[in-house]
Amino acid sequence: xxxxxxxxxxxxxxxQRVTIxxxxxxxxxxxxxxxxxxxxxxxxxxxxxxxxxxxPPGVPDRFSGSxxxxxxxxxxxGLRSEDEADYYCxxxxxxxxxxxxxxxxxxxxx
Amino acid sequence: QLQLQESGPGLVKPSETLSLTCTVSRGSxxxxxxxxxxxxxxxxxxxxxxxxxxxxxxxxxxPSLQSRVTISxxxxxxxFSLSLSSVTAADTAVYYCARQRxxxxxxxxxxxWGQGTTVTVSS
Numbered sequence: 001x002x003x004x005x006x007x008x009x010x011x012x013x014x015x016q017r018v019t020i021x022x023x024x025x026x027x028x029x030x031x032x033x034x035x036x037x038x039x040x041x042x043x044x045x046x047x048x049x050x051x052x053x054x055x056p057p058g059v060p061d062r063f064s065g066s067x068x069x070x071x072x073x074x075x076x077x078g079l080r081s082e083d084e085a086d087y088y089c090x091x092x093x094x095x096x097x098x099x100x101x102x103x104x105x106x107x108x109x110x
Numbered sequence: 111q112l113q114l115q116e117s118g119p120g121l122v123k124p125s126e127t128l129s130l131t132c133t134v135s136r137g138s139x140x141x142x143x144x145x146x147x148x149x150x151x152x153x154x155x156x157x158x159x160x161x162x163x164x165x166x167x168x169x170x171x172x173p174s175l176q177s178r179v180t181i182s183x184x185x186x187x188x189x190f191s192l193s194l195s196s197v198t199a200a201d202t203a204v205y206y207c208a209r210q211r212x213x214x215x216x217x218x219x220x221x222x223w224g225q226g227t228t229v230t231v232s233s
Contacts, residue, residue: 002156035219037157044206044223045149045157056221088157092216098172099147099210099217104156 003028004089004102011108012079020105022072022089028100032092034072036065039086048087049074076107084109112137114207114224122201122231128194132207132224139188140165145212146190147220148181150203158203162210162217163190170217197231204228 005023012018022034036049047056049065052072062083064075076083089102118130132146139146147162161171163181171179180193194201204226211218 032216033218037220039157044226045220046223047219047221050219050221090157090159090219092218094216096173098161098170099159099220101157101159 002103003093003096003100004091006087006089006102006105008103009106009108011110012076013110014079014081016079017075017077018079018107019076020074020087020089020107022074022102024070024072024091024100026070027095028070028091028093029067029072030070031094034065034067035090036063036074037088037090039088041085045088079109081109083107112209112222114209114222116205116207116224116227118227118229120228120230122197122229123233124198124231125196128192128197128201128229128231130192130205130207130227130229131189132191134188134190139183139190140185143212145170145210145217146183147208147210147217148192149206149208149220149223150201151206151226152200152203160192160194160205162212164212199231202229202231 033051037045038048039045052067053065093100113135122128145162148160163183178195183190206226207224208220209222
C-alpha cells in the first residue's frame with residue numbers, strides 16, 4: 001500500500017502541458033525532498049527529478065518539478081510521444097524511517 | 111558510469127526463501143554517500159521499496175516486509191544481496207537493485223538502477 005497518492009492516469013495531445021500531482025503528509029513530502037521517476041514500457045525506472053525541482057544531466061527542461069506543503073507536482077510541457085510512460089513520485093518518510101513511492105500515474109499521448 | 115546487475119533464480123516455490131544478488135561494476139560499493147537497495151514491482155502494479163544496505167552493513171527496511179527481509183553486503187565481491195523468506199504468490203514481481211543517496215540519517219533519490227529480474231513464486 002503506497003503512502004503517496006497520485007492520479008492513476010493523465011493524458012494530452014502532442015505539444016500540450018500535462019501536470020501530475022503527488023499527495024503525502026507532514027512526515028514525508030512535508031519535511032523531505034521529493035523525487036520523480038519515469039518508467040518507459042518494459043524498462044527500469046529512471047530518475048527524472050531530484051530534490052523537488054532539480055533535473056539530472058540529460059533530462060530535458062520540458063520536465064519540471066515543484067513542491068508546496070505536503071504535495072508535489074510534475075509538469076511535462078511540450079508533450080511528446082516518447083513521454084508516454086508511468087511516472088512515480090517518491091520521498092523519505094520520517095515516521096516509517098523508510099522510502100515510499102507514489103501510486104503511479106500513466107501518461108498517455110493522444 | 112556505474113552499473114548494477116541483478117542475478118538469481120527466476121522461480122521460487124511457496125514457503126521457500128527468495129535470494130537475489132546485485133553486482134556493482136564500473137564503480138565502488140564502499141562509498142560514504144550511498145546505500146544499495148532493492149525495489150520490486152508486481153505484474154501490472156506500482157513500485158515497492160524493500161530496503162537498503164550500507165557498505166558497513168547497516169540497513170533500512172520497509173516495515174511491512176521487515177520480518178521476512180535480510181539485506182547484506184559483500185564489499186570484496188562488490189555485491190549486495192536480498193533474502194526474502196516464506197514467500198507466497200504475492201511476492202511474484204520484477205525485482206530491481208538500485209543505488210540510493212544517503213545523508214543525515216535519511217535516504218534520498220534512487221539514481222542508478224539495474225535492469226530488473228523477474229521472480230515467480232509457484233510450485
